[in-house]
Amino acid sequence: MTTGKTRVAVNGYGVIGKRVAEAIILQDDMELAGVADITADWRMQVAGGKGFRIYAGRPDASAEMTASGVEVAGNLDELLANADVVVDCTPKKVAAANIETYRKMGRKFILQGGEKHDATGHSFVAECSYESALGREATRVVSCNTTSIVRTLSALKRVGLLHKARGTLLRRATDPWESHLGGIMNTLVPEAEIPSHQGPDAQTVDPELDVVTMAVKVPQTLSHLHYWNVELTRTAVKEEVLDAFRASSRIAMVRIDRGLAALNTVKEWMLDIGRPHGDLYEVAIWEDMLKVDGNELYYAYMVDNQAIVIPETIDAIRALAGTERNGQASMARTDAALGIGRLSRQPTSQ
Amino acid sequence: MTTGKTRVAVNGYGVIGKRVAEAIILQDDMELAGVADITADWRMQVAGGKGFRIYAGRPDASAEMTASGVEVAGNLDELLANADVVVDCTPKKVAAANIETYRKMGRKFILQGGEKHDATGHSFVAECSYESALGREATRVVSCNTTSIVRTLSALKRVGLLHKARGTLLRRATDPWESHLGGIMNTLVPEAEIPSHQGPDAQTVDPELDVVTMAVKVPQTLSHLHYWNVELTRTAVKEEVLDAFRASSRIAMVRIDRGLAALNTVKEWMLDIGRPHGDLYEVAIWEDMLKVDGNELYYAYMVDNQAIVIPETIDAIRALAGTERNGQASMARTDAALGIGRLSRQPTSQ
Known part of the structure; x- marks a missing residue:
């Protein structure tokens, strides 16, 4: 050495x-x-x-x-x-x-x-x-999925807002480089088990997380997409939640109203700014879509399974x-x- | 006349x-x-x-x-x-x-x-x-989506089990007959608004329903797919929930372990039994996937948007x-x- x-x-x-x-x-x-x-x-x-x-x-x-x-x-x-x-x-x-x-x-x-x-x-x-x-x-x-879950829920936990979280995971069918070898086309394939393994897996990192996930395979290769419904410990306002997420360097807030309206646009953005392979290392949460209603929080985010x-x-x-x-x-x-x-x-x- | x-x-x-x-x-x-x-x-x-x-x-x-x-x-x-x-x-x-x-x-x-x-x-x-x-x-x-929501949640409500329901809707991108005119490929397109319109729309049929939906467009044409997390009024067992759903003629229970593992297999089944256009009039809930954990219920179902x-x-x-x-x-x-x-x-x- x-x-x-x-x-x-x-x-x-x-x-x-x-x-x-x-x-x-x-x-x-x-x-x-x-x-x-x-x-x-x-x-x-x-x-x-x-x-x-x-x-x-x-x-x-x-x-x-x-x-x-x-x-x-x-x-x-x-x-x-x-x-x-x-x-x-x-x-x-x-x-x-x-x-x-x-x-x-x-x-x-x-x-x-x-x-x-x-x-x-x-x-x-x-x-x-x-x-x-x-x-x-x-x-x-x-x-990748578990990393995204722990990153995002930990951000809410650190500010004392996390009570429990329930997520639906849309999983990319296969990776781009080997998509000619097989994938799925024009269908959706639910995972047979509820909960899917990602929720329990997140608990191997933080056993305190009250998290349950369901998962489904979708016919695209760009990235995973998560939808979450989180029960907060109390009534909150949207800006508090955004601040909690913004405190993590590894969460990026993106906006549909700025044209980042789907997985492909975010990947194109990453390529355009010169990220190797177009990699998105961050969890990309849609800021304008995110909704807080009383003590309930709803949001969706993108997980680049190759990069995170x-x-x-x-x-x-x-x-x-x-x-x-x-x-x-x-x-x-x-x-x-x-x-x-x-x-x-x-x-x-x- | x-x-x-x-x-x-x-x-x-x-x-x-x-x-x-x-x-x-x-x-x-x-x-x-x-x-x-x-x-x-x-x-x-x-x-x-x-x-x-x-x-x-x-x-x-x-x-x-x-x-x-x-x-x-x-x-x-x-x-x-x-x-x-x-x-x-x-x-x-x-x-x-x-x-x-x-x-x-x-x-x-x-x-x-x-x-x-x-x-x-x-x-x-x-x-x-x-x-x-x-x-x-x-x-x-x-x-179609709203119909499926009212059918399924009403079934739970009739037996006194429904407290509140939160759903994620995977929407087919376009209908098969016009998919050559445009759709989406290899991406996922989140709906900008939470809640998506289906939750409030279900309340036009039954204002008592406590329901919130999020939605995303997926690159396939076969049908919609819903994932639901329902809070029950009390702790229940799986068989009670199945019985509630089975009481409706317009809900069909299907099983992954019998090979009905994805949207395409269910559609093929409908074609094989001679349904016109391969139409699935019922909400098809995956029975073996469905999970009850205390007072929480998780399930996924298929909605044939052309037929229901x-x-x-x-x-x-x-x-x-x-x-x-x-x-x-x-x-x-x-x-x-x-x-x-x-x-x-x-x-x-x-």
């Missing part, structure tokens, strides 16, 4: 892994030890083109990767040997098997939300559980490494590096 | 009008005086093929209709002269102008849900407001004509003619 920076390995270079790798590059207290994957296709060419050191996620993958022109720096063990923290972004259930390897090598590790809480015993959302993650061996950055966990993962790295004791300070660093917190100066609130 | 049957005119032969006309044919106490429209395209050829007498909805439309091969029996005035009740299925806002004509001719009339409550001063859902419509000059059959108001319109005709004083008796007649109430003997609950 000659640079004094936290050396981070990214295992799994998919939708989340590639974004985590790119975000690590932007942090002045971290360095990217390398990325590991088992694919030999175009994605690794892109990773190589970015100058990332590429490792074979499984020894048997190395030969094909090399044959397809990927410069393979070594196997996963060799990547881990040069890292302080590994961020596991492999597909659901693959990660569980990797844990043994990480432990054997004595590396701190971060799992993504597809894994169970019990796999690490700690679930992470920066604004809520940074301090309890400090110096731990491992944590799990919760899923990226800043959380960066903060989780700092928490495990213990290089920053203060969660707010870590978030401020991450936010500055990723351009988070500037949206309120964008056209939505001029 | 030599037959003793109620003579019904249908003005506007679109998505609703054509279904109303076909449903009237099936009632043994009604006869279809004819249908009026202003279009000269394929739709009128179909109407002619069914043997319907076709009238020009506006005098200036007659020439083009005749030129395109439609046999025009006369103008709207002539149709009305031979009818006891007219069902107005013209596009939103056109109906308001027709009211003068209906009144001048002394005809009873039914408007559809796109019109305002004030246009008739009475809003109709058979299970809730049949008796108050008896012998009136006019009523308004409320919209058809039986209501038939009942409304009887109520205005005064030929049947009892709402339940009218519903039973309508149900028998349209095959409603037989779904519970379909594969969902075998």
Whole structure:
């Protein structure tokens, strides 16, 4: 660790892994030890083109990767040997098997939300559980939907307004990059279970949250969309609620009456301001739509499932490494590096 | 009125009008005086093929209709002269102008849900407001979404379980027949206003309902989908709630675990059992998904926006004509003619 920076390995270079790798590059207290994957296709060419050191996620993958022109720096063990923290972004259930390897090598590790809480015993959302993650061996950055739930409900809880919350989640059917491989068309597919898993999952971060979710898959790929009905602890006015949300840098207030009338317009905005991949790291709440009626609050927001966990993962790295004791300070660093917190100066609130 | 049957005119032969006309044919106490429209395209050829007498909805439309091969029996005035009740299925806002004509001719009339409550001063859902419509000059059959809300919440109210209801409505973007003319693709479009209009609209039928709705347009054409969170008057068990819903012939219980896992499968089922146009007249509630937790009830249901108001319109005709004083008796007649109430003997609950 000659640079004094936290050396981070990214295992799994998919939708989340590639974004985590790119975000690590932007942090002045971290360095990217390398990325590991088992694919030999175009994605690794892109990773190589970015100058990332590429490792074979499984020894048997190395030969094909090399044959397809990927410069393979070594196997996963060799990547881990040069890292302080590994961020596991492999597909659901693959990660569980990797844990043994990480432990054997004595590396701190971060799992993504597809894994169970019990796999690490700690679930992470920066604004809520940074301090309890400090110096731990491992944590799990919760899923995109769960992250959005904890961010928004915590904002209401901090000002003493949250009593209970009931949400309906419209889930994007699949991710854009693989939508040619299958999705849903011209239908809606309800999740069979009520509550859907996101409500209980939010309680792994904050057991005090009284939250129930229902979910349905919708035929589009841009992002998730949540509708919430929250019972407040008392009668409130709209401006109090907006202030509570505005206090979080990771919640952006957007307005239909400024043309941000649907998911596609918000994504276009993100692309236009130069966000990598058009990523929306914030929860985007529609400010003009939001309604307070007595002690009841209604609102809808957009969750970019590809992007929202990226800043959380960066903060989780700092928490495990213990290089920053203060969660707010870590978030401020991450936010500055990723351009988070500037949206309120964008056209939505001029 | 030599037959003793109620003579019904249908003005506007679109998505609703054509279904109303076909449903009237099936009632043994009604006869279809004819249908009026202003279009000269394929739709009128179909109407002619069914043997319907076709009238020009506006005098200036007659020439083009005749030129395109439609046999025009006369103008709207002539149709009305031979009818006891007219069902107005013209596009939103056109109906308001027709009211003068209906009144001048002394005809009873039914408007559809796109019109305002004030246009008739009475809003109709058979299970809730049949008796108050008896012998009136006019009523308004409320919209598909509102009909579903009143049906389901009334079922809970009748057994004393309803305290308040909060719903999120996923609205189909456009109707199948005109989806080539424009819709939405790969995005979600939230309605700017909370509450959306359906909650207040349900209160025009039953002012006692404590109901708030939010709505979002989704990129599919099959039907609407509602998610509801209902606070009950007391702790209940699931079977009580199911019994309340089962008591209504116009609510069908469906099951994900029998393969009815999404909107498209339910529509395919309706086509397979020979329903005209694949119409689902019932509100289809997913029985296995439905959850009761203490005094809170969660469920989702499907609303076929093209079909659900058809039986209501038939009942409304009887109520205005005064030929049947009892709402339940009218519903039973309508149900028998349209095959409603037989779904519970379909594969969902075998």
